[in-house]
Amino acid sequence: MKKQILVALVAGSALLTLAACGSSNGSSSTSTSSSDKALSGKIIAGGSTALQPLAQQASTEFMAKNPNVQVTVQGGGSGVGLTQVAAGSFQIGNSDIFAEEKSGIDASAITDHKVAVVGFAPIVNAKIDVKNLTSQQLQDVFTGKVTNWKQVGGPDQKITVIGRTEGSGTRVNFDKFALGGATEVNGPTQDASGSVVTMVGQTPGAVSYVALSYVDTSKDIKAVSIDGVEPTEENVATNDYKVWSYEHMYTNAKKESAADKAFIKYIANDTTDIKKLGYIPVSDMKVSRDADGNVTNK
Numbered sequence: 001m002k003k004q005i006l007v008a009l010v011a012g013s014a015l016l017t018l019a020a021c022g023s024s025n026g027s028s029s030t031s032t033s034s035s036d037k038a039l040s041g042k043i044i045a046g047g048s049t050a051l052q053p054l055a056q057q058a059s060t061e062f063m064a065k066n067p068n069v070q071v072t073v074q075g076g077g078s079g080v081g082l083t084q085v086a087a088g089s090f091q092i093g094n095s096d097i098f099a100e101e102k103s104g105i106d107a108s109a110i111t112d113h114k115v116a117v118v119g120f121a122p123i124v125n126a127k128i129d130v131k132n133l134t135s136q137q138l139q140d141v142f143t144g145k146v147t148n149w150k151q152v153g154g155p156d157q158k159i160t161v162i163g164r165t166e167g168s169g170t171r172v173n174f175d176k177f178a179l180g181g182a183t184e185v186n187g188p189t190q191d192a193s194g195s196v197v198t199m200v201g202q203t204p205g206a207v208s209y210v211a212l213s214y215v216d217t218s219k220d221i222k223a224v225s226i227d228g229v230e231p232t233e234e235n236v237a238t239n240d241y242k243v244w245s246y247e248h249m250y251t252n253a254k255k256e257s258a259a260d261k262a263f264i265k266y267i268a269n270d271t272t273d274i275k276k277l278g279y280i281p282v283s284d285m286k287v288s289r290d291a292d293g294n295v296t297n298k
Contacts, residue, residue, distance in 0.1 A: 009028050016295075017051055039066045041259045046074030047081015047094035048169050049193045050118055050211035051247045054277050055094060058267045069259045075192050078102070078169025085250045086110055093250040098291035109253055115268040116247040116279040119212040120174050121223040121231035128207075130154040131187025133226040138178060141207060144185030147156050149205060162208040165191040169245065172208045176293065177243045178226065197221055212236075213278035233280050239287045239295055246289070247279065 045055055052075050059071035077085075078095040082102045085093025086109060094156050096118070099107035122138060124130060128149055128290035133141065140146040142161055150156045170193065175181060190196045193210045194217070200206040201220025212231060217221050223231050226243065235241035249264045267274075271281045289295045 039259045039262055040068035041070075041257055043071045043091045043257075043259055044074065044089070045092035045094055045249065045263070046076055046084060046090045048078045048096045048247065049075040049191075050096050050120075050170050050213065051094045051105060051116075051249075052193075053213050054116065054247070054267065054279055055249075056275065057273060057277065058263070060212065061270075062263055062266050066259070066262070071263060077165065077167040077191060078172070079167025082110070082250060085252055088252055088255055091251065091255070091257070092111055092241070093248075094265065095248045095250060096245045097172050098246075098248065099250060100291040105157060110250045111253050111256065112250065113249045113251065113264045113268070114246045114282050115249050115264060116274050117236065117244055117282055117285055118247055118279050119231050119233065119236040119241060119244040120170055120178070120180065120209055121212055121215055121243070122209050122226065123197070123205065123215065123221045123223055125200055125204060126220050126222050127205045128154055128157065128205065130224060132228055135180070135227055138226060139180060139182050142179055142184050143182050157205040160197060160203050160206045161185050161187045162203070162206055163187060163189045164196065164209075165189045170209065171210060174247045178209070189291075206260060211278070216278065233275070233278070237280055237284050237286055246282070 007157065052073060055073045059073050063069060063071055078097050079102060081090065081093035081095045082099055082105050084090040086105055099105050099110055099112065122133065130149060130153060133152060137152045138285065141152065141159060146152055147159055148156065149159055161184065190199055193214045196208045196210050197214050197218050200208050201218050212233065225231065229235055229241045231241050236244045251260050272282050287295050287297055
């Protein structure tokens with residue numbers, strides 16, 4: 001972690017001597033330090049639980065560098081993030097979906113900042129011996145047409161579908177890109193990705209879906225391929241694996257502060273943590289996707 005350095009500047013020749021002797025690193029450190037010191041305020045960044053691990057880790061690092069800024073990261077789902085940032089209750093609304101996809105939101109009143117990309121994977125209880133499902137099998141499982149794992153090549157075990165609550169960006173993306181817009185069967189739901197992992201791991205025969213950033217958080221679950229394509233960061237980047245979304249951090253166009261912008265920039269530029277935590281830098285994507293789901297090669 002960089003130390004903040006307070007450089008005492010004196011007049012006349014002493015200033016020139018300092019510039020000549022320390023220009024290789026002093027000027028950049030001083031500039032960064034002065035900029036960081038100027039930041040202050042409180043930031044509530046809430047919404048997407050898929051983005052929460054990255055935002056949470058970044059907030060700790062950012063506050064250490066900027067002690068006059070207080071950042072609070074909350075979950076609640078993408079719908080909550082979009083609604084609350086539009087209302088001005090959150091400074092940053094974290095979302096797995098475009099604002100245009102959320103009814104009741106004036107997308108022109110909030111500003112989109114894409115900080116990363118994340119894939120979403122079907123997950124099953126680790127004891128279920130199923131490694132791959134076709135798109136049709138996946139749809140049949142989640143719509144309740146298939147109710148036993150033996151019907152799709154697995155063990156003789158009842159299937160328990162665990163969904164996500166309404167307003168979940170993870171659910172919107174999974175239903176859209178994995179299930180072809182099909183309606184999930186009614187059943188138990190969870191409002192956070194971490195809770196989904198726990199429930200699937202504890203429930204025999206359970207199946208659900210989470211962001212790739214959660215797949216390796218428990219040995220009691222495992223990801224399932226779709227049509228023979230593994231849900232990996234590499235396959236997402238090429239769009240060979242199509243169940244993915246941008247991680248958006250929205251700000252209120254009328255209320256965004258310098259601290260808000262600096263925090264978002266900090267996250268987007270921290271490609272090391274982005275990759276380490278199971279996300280993909282936007283710059284690594286070989287394709288782009290718009291709010292209507294149209295994909296174009298870069």
